[in-house]
């Protein structure tokens with residue numbers, strides 16, 4: 058029992074939707090009460106250092122300028138199964154920290170990236186995701202759903218990203234070259 062629900066919850070209808078990746082006998086995990094404190098995220102003032110504060114080389118960006126960088130997303134350390142890129146600020150900022158200039162650039166870059174990833178031959182539609190519960194650094198995911206793969210529509214796409222095998226390395230490299238070229242225009 059928690060403040061959210063009493064007793065066992067029914068499995069929601071969406072597990073029957075054709076885009077839900079998993080089947081078989083499913084149950085809802087026990088719902089627990091909220092913690093007294095939120096998680097300390099990587100890069101929070103009292104948290105472990107953010108990747109941007111470490112000397113470890115990050116994944117090589119496909120494009121960057123003084124304030125922004127775009128990197129390919131790995132799912133579980135593997136090449137993504139579909140075109141997937143992350144837009145991040147160069148400085149240690151979260152979404153709510155952006156000043157007006159950066160907020161405007163964020164909007165422009167978001168639209169530009171969606172247009173570019175949409176143009177990749179294999180992509181049907183590009184989805185934009187931002188959560189930020191593990192890290193304090195702004196990371197926005199741009200996920201190119203494979204064309205015609207309506208089984209991966211909507212919220213299930215990142216789950217499919219972790220489930221499917223990665224695309225061929227040459228394909229990933231060709232996509233990266235395309236994104237670099239288009240963002241540099």
Ligand SMILES: [Zn+2]
Pocket residue numbers: 100107108109110148149150193194
């Ligand atoms: Zn950071």
